Amino acid sequence: MNLWVPDPAPRRDAEHERAVAGFLEGWGPRPTELSADLPVSFADQCEALIEARPAAMSSIMGLFPPDVVDRMKARGIRWFATATTVAEALQAEAAGADAIIAQGSEAGGHRGAFDADRANAQMCGLMALVPAVRDAVSVPVIATGGIADARGVVAALALGASAVQIGTAFLRGPEAAIVPAWADAIGRAQPEDTTTTTAFSGRLGRSLRTDYIAATEGADAIAPLPYPLQRSATGPMRALGATENDLARIQAWAGQSARLARNAPAGEIVRSIWAEARAALAQ
Numbered sequence: 716m717n718l719w720v721p722d723p724a725p726r727r728d729a730e731h732e733r734a735v736a737g738f739l740e741g742w743g744p745r746p747t748e749l750s751a752d753l754p755v756s757f758a759d760q761c762e763a764l765i766e767a768r769p770a771a772m773s774s775i776m777g778l779f780p781p782d783v784v785d786r787m788k789a790r791g792i793r794w795f796a797t798a799t800t801v802a803e804a805l806q807a808e809a810a811g812a813d814a815i816i817a818q819g820s821e822a823g824g825h826r827g828a829f830d831a832d833r834a835n836a837q838m839c840g841l842m843a844l845v846p847a848v849r850d851a852v853s854v855p856v857i858a859t860g861g862i863a864d865a866r867g868v869v870a871a872l873a874l875g876a877s878a879v880q881i882g883t884a885f886l887r888g889p890e891a892a893i894v895p896a897w898a899d900a901i902g903r904a905q906p907e908d909t910t911t912t913t914a915f916s917g918r919l920g921r922s923l924r925t926d927y928i929a930a931t932e933g934a935d936a937i938a939p940l941p942y943p944l945q946r947s948a949t950g951p952m953r954a955l956g957a958t959e960n961d962l963a964r965i966q967a968w969a970g971q972s973a974r975l976a977r978n979a980p981a982g983e984i985v986r987s988i989w990a991e992a993r994a995a996l997a998q
């Protein structure tokens with residue numbers, strides 16, 4: 716079970732919000748009331764997870780507070796902490812993490828950087844990140860980002876990882892049930908067809924390079940709002956995109972190995988990747 720550690724509350728700027736709403740009106744219904752509030756507070760989310768007592772709780776975009784870590788440990792729950800840099804991995808280990816999820820820049824979806832302002836400048840590919848984190852910490856390392864077949868698993872283990880975490884490779888399967896335009900585009904995407912952007916949520920993430928992202932990079936584009944206001948602002952556009960199966964209007968997260976994603980049930984994908992990885996390791 717996984718939680719996002721919230722960022723500090725964003726500074727509100729009514730003029731900027733109006734400009735972004737005006738820009739987004741060209742892509743969907745004009746956003747009205749923007750909200751920075753979580754539907755359930757972070758404290759209540761932590762409470763619910765500790766109560767549920769999963770084998771492990773993972774964090775992204777920061778660290779669990781010390782009281783949460785203490786209560787997790789008392790209940791025997793392991794903490795898997797996402798880190799995008801060696802410095803973050805060291806902070807997580809010092810705070811009590813039982814394993815580090817080293818997230819390379821190839822990864823689909825949001826970057827797990829602790830400081831949103833440094834996410835772009837500190838992006839690091841998995842080939843360099845895994846050995847560096849492995850050498851810096853004494854807890855196990857879980858590699859994630861761009862791993863979508865047995866070759867990636869074998870490479871990650873060779874680099875010093877104890878396990879891997881996979882995201883995009885499951886997106887075309889029935890469990891993910893994403894809109895067909897997104898699933899089809901994932902199946903065709905080369906690494907360079909993805910890009911990182913703050914235009915969906917205000918926080919950096921890797922997505923397919925869609926027409927909307929291209930427009931947000933244009934000369935007349937309006938800079939995105941801080942997270943999570945931009946997410947609130949793009950909500951109506953994304954909802955329309957999902958209804959209309961329109962790739963240009965959805966948040967089309969994808970990692971750089973998207974092309975390797977197969978349309979198969981998640982269990983089948985895991986079993987085949989692991990069987991092929993074991994066969995390769997035995998050679």
Ligand SMILES: Cc1cc2nc3c(=O)[nH]c(=O)nc-3n(C[C@H](O)[C@H](O)[C@H](O)COP(=O)(O)O)c2cc1C
Binds near residue numbers: 797859883
């Ligand atoms: C659609 C999507 C949603 C994601 N949501 C989360 C999330 O809620 N929490 C999290 O820790 N990581 C999330 N991730 C990131 C993954 O945990 C992982 O770092 C990433 O998928 C690895 O790269 P890959 O997509 O190339 O396999 C998400 C990734 C994708 C593609």
